[in-house]
Amino acid sequence: MTTTTIAPAVISGTQPSPLRIGPAKAVRHGLALAGRGIVKIGKSPAQLIDVILTPIVFLLMFVYLFGGAIAGGDVAGYLQTITPGIMVMTVFQASIGIGVSLNADASTGVFDRFRSMPIARSAPLVGAVLADLVRYVVCLAVLLTLATVMGYRVQTNPAAALAAIALLIAFGMSFSWISVYVGMLMKTPGSVQGLMTVLVIPLTFASNVFVPSQTMPGWLRVWSDINPVSLMSDALRGLLNGGEVAGPLFGSLVWMAGVVVVFFPLAMRAYRRNAA
Amino acid sequence: MSYAIQAEGLVKRYGNMVALDGVDLEVPVGKVIGVLGPNGAGKTTTVRILATLMRPDGGRATVGGYDVMKDPVRVRGLIGLTGQYASVDESLSGRENLVLLGRLLDMSKRNAKARAVELLERFELVDAADRPISTFSGGMRRRLDLAASLVGRPQVLYLDEPTTGLDPHARNEVWEVVRRLVADGTTVLLTTQYLEEADQLADRITVFDHGRVVAEGKPGELKRRVGGQTLQVRPTLASDLDEVGRILAELTGAAPARDLNTGLLTVPVADPMLVSALVRRLDGAGVAVDELGLRLPSLDEVFLALTGRPAEESKRNTQQNPIAERNVA
Structure with missing residues (x-):
């Protein structure tokens, strides 16, 4: 280190307008911290146990245990219907883990260091959300491999399948901001886990993932039809099995945008308070 | 004289508890100021405010001439923080930590790697660079913390109890590092519970007690003020x-x-x-x-005369209840 000169403001006494971090820099900081998250997953792959086991358990359980009863014997057809739905459900469940890990992480000293650096305030949170890409990819790879072994086949084309996967990952990242918010709000990782589990059940089970909403009583059907998990499942069935895409896709995108618009600022505010 | 840090009337409350009750602080460029006091005196709260981690309820502070509340990003560009709170990521290696911080400070990949190597060499951590941090000794951990806070070549460095919990050998190592930094022109604000540490390193000492500054001066002046x-x-x-x-x-x-x-x-x-x-x-x-x-009288005697309590007693309380300041400050 050479001779240090302190900022010119000391000498001149002038105050320039406050420095802000531009969006391009914020993205770069977020990506650098996403890299940190991915390296961490690589060092302790045990963190992936939930995204490996959940798709296996759900697929086996629903196809072989309940499938016969629900689908009236047409297990092969039921597999074709619920695979896209289970993709949505498991990615959705994978997306809530983030609040728990961030809650633990944000109380460690390293977050104080990030806060004391000239980087975007959002970067540690954005980085964590982006690093979850690895979890989604692992989750979907396990699920699609097992489903294929069990007899599932994509009916459309590879481009549509890739679009489905990209859309689903974006869906997971959007909805993970709810979990980030709860993670910043709660005192302990345990309470984050508890609250998120309670929130997730009506979203995942009260949907058309396992049964058609036509079989539900009217009030539940109303919810199931506007449930983002249902909409996303329909969009994925369209993209993977063929059928209508535009309507459910539009509904899903509205949900994703809405959740980010509401929960990103809330999470940021909670994160700032958390610091003080 | 130009000041690296100026704080006026800082107040911070936690509910009914007053953590800071009007603290004034001035640190000239290139000097080391020692903030001395028992746990709960408000040392860490002051550092957190000056590091833009926390907003004061009253008063104002500038670092390098920039207001910590109005222009926190510029302040963050000038400072380095190390100590009890700002640490490193335990799940990454030392090298990975330093490279990440360099990347966050907008260095190119190559520059970030080069800077990491430079710091690892300087802090004698080259052999341990790729080992898990959990295998580090206390002294190595603290040296890595220091290295991490220096990636961006800060002009103002906050050392929050940098040697708490270290053995005398490791403490001497940290002191040596601080002396070299100061020789290079870095301004340092050092908080400590160890009178000897402040005496060894600081140009001036500010004594905190119950959220107030109870004494300020050169180590020698303070000693003389207390007694012959x-x-x-x-x-x-x-x-x-x-x-x-x-x-x-x-x-x-x-x-x-x-x-x-x-x-x-x-x-x-x-x-x-x-x-x-x-x-x-x-x-x-x-x-x-x-x-x-x-x-001259020892700083222990100084502390007793200024606060009415021996410093040894405060130190003992600290060890019995290390969580106290964490919750308070």
Whole structure:
């Protein structure tokens, strides 16, 4: 280190307008911290146990245990219907883990260091959300491999399948901001886990993932039809099995945008308070 | 004189608890200021405010001329933070931590790697660079923390209790690093519970107690403010103790205290010139001495006089309840 000169403001006494971090820099900081998250997953792959086991358990359980009863014997057809739905459900469940890990992480000293650096305030949170890409990819790879072994086949084309996967990952990242918010709000990782589990059940089970909403009583059907998990499942069935895409896709995108618009600022505010 | 840090009337409350009750602080560029005080005195709260991690409820502060509340990003560009809170990521290696911080500070991948190597070499961590941090000793951990706070070449460095919990050897290592940084022109704000540490490193010391500044000055000034100097003499032969005691009493007009175990005679003096007179008298009497000197009161005595509590007691309380300041500050 050479001779240090302190900022010119000391000498001149002038105050320039406050420095802000531009969006391009914020993205770069977020990506650098996403890299940190991915390296961490690589060092302790045990963190992936939930995204490996959940798709296996759900697929086996629903196809072989309940499938016969629900689908009236047409297990092969039921597999074709619920695979896209289970993709949505498991990615959705994978997306809530983030609040728990961030809650633990944000109380460690390293977050104080990030806060004391000239980087975007959002970067540690954005980085964590982006690093979850690895979890989604692992989750979907396990699920699609097992489903294929069990007899599932994509009916459309590879481009549509890739679009489905990209859309689903974006869906997971959007909805993970709810979990980030709860993670910043709660005192302990345990309470984050508890609250998120309670929130997730009506979203995942009260949907058309396992049964058609036509079989539900009217009030539940109303919810199931506007449930983002249902909409996303329909969009994925369209993209993977063929059928209508535009309507459910539009509904899903509205949900994703809405959740980010509401929960990103809330999470940021909670994160700032958390610091003080 | 230009100041790296200026704070005026900082107030911070947690509910009914007042953590900071109007703290003023000034640190000239390139100097080391030691903030000394027991746990709960408000040292860490002050650092957190100056590091833009926390907003004060009252008062204002500038770092490098930039307001910590109005222009926090510029302040963050000037500072480095190390200590109890700002640490490193345990699940990454030392090298990965340093490279990540470099990347966050907008260095290219190549520059970030080069900077990491430079710091690892400087802090003698090259061999451990790729090992898990959990295998590090306390001293290595602290050196890595310091390295991490220096990636961006900060002009103002906050060291929040940098040697708490370190053994004397590791403490000396950290002190050496701090001295080198200061020699390079870095301004340092150091909080500590160790009087010796502040005395060793700081140009000026600010003493905190219960969220207030209770004393401020150069280490020597503080010592003088608290009490006079003492003259200490240790005759080579125990049989000379009486003779030396008589001479001391004659010169100072007070009976010296005698420590029979160490053979040390101690007497308060008002006039430091007495030392030369004493040497002549001892010479004349043919008495050989092993030790003869003027001593300023220790900072422990300073602390007792300024706060009404001995520093040792506060230190002991700290060790019994290490969580206390974390919740409070």
